[in-house]
Amino acid sequence: MQQFFYGHSKIIASFFTKLVSSLAIASVSIHPASADSVVKEAEIYQIRNQVDVNYRNKPNWNRAEVGDKIIPRDSVRTGADSRADILFNEGTLVRTGAGTTFRFPPGKRRFELTSGAALIMIRPEQGQSTISTPQAKIVSQGTALFIQHNPGNNSSLIGVLTDSPAGLVKVSGVDGDVTIQLQAGQFVSIIQGVVGLVEHFVLPMFYETAELSAGLGETPEEIEAMLAKESPEVRATIRAVRAEAIKPLQNQIAWLEGFCKVDLETQNLSSLLQLLGMGVSDVKLNLQVSEADLSIIPFRSLTGATWLNQYCKTKSTQ
Numbered sequence: 001m002q003q004f005f006y007g008h009s010k011i012i013a014s015f016f017t018k019l020v021s022s023l024a025i026a027s028v029s030i031h032p033a034s035a036d037s038v039v040k041e042a043e044i045y046q047i048r049n050q051v052d053v054n055y056r057n058k059p060n061w062n063r064a065e066v067g068d069k070i071i072p073r074d075s076v077r078t079g080a081d082s083r084a085d086i087l088f089n090e091g092t093l094v095r096t097g098a099g100t101t102f103r104f105p106p107g108k109r110r111f112e113l114t115s116g117a118a119l120i121m122i123r124p125e126q127g128q129s130t131i132s133t134p135q136a137k138i139v140s141q142g143t144a145l146f147i148q149h150n151p152g153n154n155s156s157l158i159g160v161l162t163d164s165p166a167g168l169v170k171v172s173g174v175d176g177d178v179t180i181q182l183q184a185g186q187f188v189s190i191i192q193g194v195v196g197l198v199e200h201f202v203l204p205m206f207y208e209t210a211e212l213s214a215g216l217g218e219t220p221e222e223i224e225a226m227l228a229k230e231s232p233e234v235r236a237t238i239r240a241v242r243a244e245a246i247k248p249l250q251n252q253i254a255w256l257e258g259f260c261k262v263d264l265e266t267q268n269l270s271s272l273l274q275l276l277g278m279g280v281s282d283v284k285l286n287l288q289v290s291e292a293d294l295s296i297i298p299f300r301s302l303t304g305a306t307w308l309n310q311y312c313k314t315k316s317t318q
Contacts, residue, residue: 037090037126039109044068045087045234050079072106078116083211092129093121093237095212105132117148119212121241124164135174135190141166144216144241145182159187159201159296161216162244171195184248187296202297203252205307216245260312 044051044064052061053068054075061077064084070076078084078100086094086102096102100116109129111120122129122142131138133149135156144161160169160182171188172179178195180188185203189196207217215226215238223242227235297304 037109039092039104040089041069041071042086042088042094042104044070044076044084045093045231046083046085048084049082051082051084052077052079070104072104075101075103077101087231087233087237090126091123091233091237091240092126093234095119095121097212113147113149115149115151117146117212119146119210120144121216121237123237123240124244125166135193137172137174137176139170140164141169143169144245145169146210146212153191155189155191157187157189157296158182160184161203161206161213161248162241163248164244184245185252187298199298202299202304202307203249204256204311205297207249216242217249256308256311257315259308260315 044053044066047064047066051064053064053070054061054077055070056073057075064076070086076084076086076096078096078098080098082098084096084100084102086096088094094102094111095118097117100118101114102116102118103112103114104110105112107130109127111129111131113131113133120129120131121144122140124142126142129140129142131140131145131147133147133156134151135149135154136147136158138145138147138158141164143164146159146161148157149155158169158171161184163184168181168183170179170181171190173190173193173195175193180195180198182188182198185200186198187201188198203217207213215223218226223238227238230238297307299305299308
């Protein structure tokens with residue numbers, strides 16, 4: 001294994017350099033969106049199990065029903081093993097997982113997550129959107145992204161699935177001292193006000209395991225079968241967002257297949273962990289969401305390295 005490490009370190013380093021470059025946007029042209037739409041209202045599009053609505057910050061929560069309308073200052077809350085899909089007037093689709101509180105604050109295009117997990121699909125050319133958690137402020141020009149917040153340890157996680165021609169997703173802490181930019185396949189965590197390092201996550205595994213991402217990562221046949229059950233507005237949103245999600249996914253799969261051509265030893269991960277730049281045996285995110293609707297596996301983790309080895313083994317037998 002030691003001989004492998006010294007003989008192949010330059011090759012592996014080259015592959016990881018290509019990972020960054022292949023997932024990066026070759027050139028980002030900033031141009032005004034053709035539509036600067038205003039979010040005025042939304043409807044509860046789909047419900048699973050316990051979903052409640054709070055109107056105008058009143059003390060009481062009411063049991064939600066499909067078709068219920070919400071406007072600014074209203075909130076939607078899901079219980080255990082529950083889910084709510086929210087469709088906004090300009091086509092934005094928000095899928096919330098279990099244990100989530102999602103708020104619709106006043107403003108041109110503003111959303112707020114105070115607990116749980118949400119995947120947000122914003123159609124291209126809709127203008128700038130601002131999403132907030134108790135730990136983060138996210139500015140997006142129209143894209144698909146996922147957000148998690150755990151009020152227990154006051155930690156947020158933000159990840160991006162698409163690259164918008166209008167610009168990268170900007171993430172900052174609540175104090176605004178640190179701002180980072182994310183492209184497709186990257187995430188960052190903010191814990192107790194500390195903005196973490198930007199990490200790459202495994203897109204194929206995300207699409208396989210994240211229920212909220214349905215319609216973005218499957219085969220065309222699977223997607224069309226799913227879309228046949230949706231409304232015209234939701235179909236239009238998913239198709240528009242998927243058009244921007246497919247290229248980053250294909251780029252990462254191409255990199256993974258190239259990486260697998262290196263003769264990795266699958267019985268011992270220690271050298272691979274070193275090549276991934278890990279000085280510890282594992283990197284874990286200190287985030288606990290009541291339901292694992294969003295499964296994020298960083299490449300720089302024991303789980304990510306294990307998945308990568310298993311992926312290469314599977315490819316070698318095909």
